[in-house]
Amino acid sequence: MFLLQQSEDSTSIRKLVKFLNINFPQIDLIVYGRGLELPSFTLARALSSLKNKIISTLNIYDFLFIYNPYVEVSNVVVFTGDENELRELLDGLESLRVRGSIYHCGVTDIKPRYNLISINSLDKTFCEINLSLSILKVLSNNKNTEREKRILDQLNDLSDLDDYVKNYAKVFNPDLPILLSPVMLPAKSFLESLGINVSSYFDTKILDGAQIVYTGVDMYITRRMIFSLKSKGKKVTDVLIDVDPLLAPIYLSMIMFYLKKK
Known part of the structure; x- marks a missing residue:
């Protein structure tokens, strides 16, 4: 396979x-x-x-x-x-x-x-x-x-990394900008270097539409934002990166790199 x-x-x-x-x-x-x-x-x-x-x-x-x-x-x-x-x-x-x-x-x-x-x-x-x-x-x-054991085990076995990245890549809409939750913010500059239109939870300008990327730990505040944007008629989708919050911005960066380079 x-x-x-x-x-x-x-x-x-x-x-x-x-x-x-x-x-x-x-x-x-x-x-x-x-x-x-x-x-x-x-x-x-x-x-x-x-x-x-x-x-x-x-x-x-x-x-x-x-x-x-x-x-x-x-x-x-x-x-x-x-x-x-x-x-x-x-x-x-x-x-x-x-x-x-x-x-x-x-x-x-x-x-x-x-x-x-x-x-x-x-x-x-x-x-x-x-x-x-x-x-x-x-x-x-x-x-x-x-x-620490869980993180190390994950890093020591990356055999399914390509499948993981490819499957997540299918979720993203290339026509919508990305809005990052607070935990995902470290990925912002890397995504910008790929030419991706990206903003963050802390940006004051609200986009007409966005795919909001978040983790399990900041799910509550992100979903509150999603509800607020949808109530204003914005086109919003959301993507949960369901890994350890230390790894989540890194995995998002790999997914976006794959989408831009494939």
Whole structure:
């Protein structure tokens, strides 16, 4: 069945998934560049809900212009995919001797001047998704809780991933924009990079129509929004991504990638 599926459709998400060799030392702050919200918020949420650690998350320019000059910080984890951002970030970190682990989506020849900072260049293809999956695998690896065990079991067996993605892809209407629930928000930038018209629960502009994507944990507020929009005559459909809320934005990103690339 699997071979038949591949002959009919050459787009295999499973083949694009690569678990990266990453590790996180002591983290004081998470910083992300343009388009790298998915791994950044995956890390922050996983630290909070799996490890009971609350770590602030900032975009690169809030960090460089507002936070870094005035707040003492020792260890920063950074996700970026732009060389201009990378240069500016290095200048800011090196000027104050801040330790930094930088994960850069793409090849770069830029090197830090001090060994306080490491730059890890990653394959740009599927980078945001592979980083996010790898983060969850690393943080679940000790299997201290039942939830960590479930996440790790799921990540260790992706044999049905292509079927899962293809089946969900059939649910989406390509003619309707996507509106993300609060839990799904980290996927927004990745979906925008695919050319998808996407907004979020927190956007004030209400669309004429949308397919609202949500998870089990924010189902109540999302369905309240669906009822409100339908009562105003809006064309609304809804899609429940019924997996762990840490995984849901990642799975949505894979589904949308498949739809755009198949």
